[in-house]
Amino acid sequence: MTKLLEIDQLSIEFAGPSGPIRVVSGISLDIEPGQTHGIVGESGSGKSVTSLSVMRLLPKGQARVVEGDIRLNGQSLLEMSESQMQKVRGNRISIIFQEPMTALNPVFKIGHQVREAIRQHTKKSKRAAQKETIGLLGEVGISSPEQIVDVYPHQLSGGMRQRVMIAMAMASNPEVLIADEPTTALDVTIQAQILDLMRKLQQERGTAIILITHDLGVVAEICDRVSIMYAGQIVEQGDVKTLFKEPKHPYTAGLLNSMPQFTGKENRLQAISGQVPHPTEYTAGCRFAVRCPSRMDACDITEPALYDFGSGHRCKCHLYREGFE
Numbered sequence: 001m002t003k004l005l006e007i008d009q010l011s012i013e014f015a016g017p018s019g020p021i022r023v024v025s026g027i028s029l030d031i032e033p034g035q036t037h038g039i040v041g042e043s044g045s046g047k048s049v050t051s052l053s054v055m056r057l058l059p060k061g062q063a064r065v066v067e068g069d070i071r072l073n074g075q076s077l078l079e080m081s082e083s084q085m086q087k088v089r090g091n092r093i094s095i096i097f098q099e100p101m102t103a104l105n106p107v108f109k110i111g112h113q114v115r116e117a118i119r120q121h122t123k124k125s126k127r128a129a130q131k132e133t134i135g136l137l138g139e140v141g142i143s144s145p146e147q148i149v150d151v152y153p154h155q156l157s158g159g160m161r162q163r164v165m166i167a168m169a170m171a172s173n174p175e176v177l178i179a180d181e182p183t184t185a186l187d188v189t190i191q192a193q194i195l196d197l198m199r200k201l202q203q204e205r206g207t208a209i210i211l212i213t214h215d216l217g218v219v220a221e222i223c224d225r226v227s228i229m230y231a232g233q234i235v236e237q238g239d240v241k242t243l244f245k246e247p248k249h250p251y252t253a254g255l256l257n258s259m260p261q262f263t264g265k266e267n268r269l270q271a272i273s274g275q276v277p278h279p280t281e282y283t284a285g286c287r288f289a290v291r292c293p294s295r296m297d298a299c300d301i302t303e304p305a306l307y308d309f310g311s312g313h314r315c316k317c318h319l320y321r322e323g324f325e
């Protein structure tokens with residue numbers, strides 16, 4: 001069966017002062033209609049760069065895909081012309097970012113911005129688009145949309161602005177919605193409401209969602225499958241239930257351990273010490289080695305393979321190599 005969206009052995013490089021720097025190395029994941037796939041990682045792990053590459057929005061002249069492919073319904077996005085890609089972007093694939101203030105134009109009223117988003121991919125008249133704007137704002141839980149169309153972005157709370165962004169992203173009824181840290185800037189209550197909203201829209205429309213986050217709690221709330229990224233690689237991937245119950249990778253285990261709601265050990269919060277290495281510091285061995293409590297000699301020398309445990313559960317760690325006891 002053709003997958004809806006397929007990222008296949010993708011590698012991305014940035015131009016550096018002394019040669020290209022590989023920030024994403026050979027990652028693969030796929031997503032089916034109506035599914036939510038979480039991409040989890042600390043900042044610098046390559047998750048946002050990956051989402052930008054799906055939209056073909058990597059900064060020109062600075063970053064490029066050097067290996068692999070990205071396919072939408074079997075069709076390569078990387079091989080499309082810019083004009084073909086414009087029809088995909090914001091139409092078949094939409095993206096929402098962490099800080100809606102930067103994506104909304106401060107000088108235009110909300111109604112104008114949502115209406116223009118609608119008119120970008122339909123040939124609707126202004127009047128029809130205005131009507132749809134009000135309907136859409138209502139659908140994302142804005143209680144008096146007739147009034148909200150006449151206000152400017154700065155007059156809204158962060159949660160309301162994120163609802164407007166979701167309305168704009170959903171205006172085209174996209175097959176895939178990429179949400180890059182959509183709730184990070186919001187307080188916990190509003191965060192839960194926004195996640196509920198995304199889930200509701202997904203159920204009603206069958207949209208596939210790629211959710212980028214550093215927060216495993218958010219993944220537990222809303223995702224079906226998850227990829228854990230570390231230093232530009234996917235180190236573990238699987239369905240959320242399995243991965244939370246039986247994490248294989250020491251990094252995943254560490255992330256889960258630092259979340260009291262999953263360990264039940266409120267006072268034994270164990271953060272993983274150290275930081276994600278910079279791409280210029282990657283070694284031939286495992287990139288997590290300097291932080292890993294299970295590090296062995298082999299870890300410093302050879303890169304671990306991605307081991308498959310069945311049902312799409314994979315882990316990149318020497319602990320699972322053949323014959324290892």
Ligand code: SF4
Pocket residue numbers: 249250251286287288289290292293294295296299304316317318319
């Ligand atoms: Fe730790 Fe070695 Fe596994 Fe890397 S390969 S995560 S260093 S045990």
Ligand code: MG
Pocket residue numbers: 043047048180181
């Ligand atoms: Mg980011």
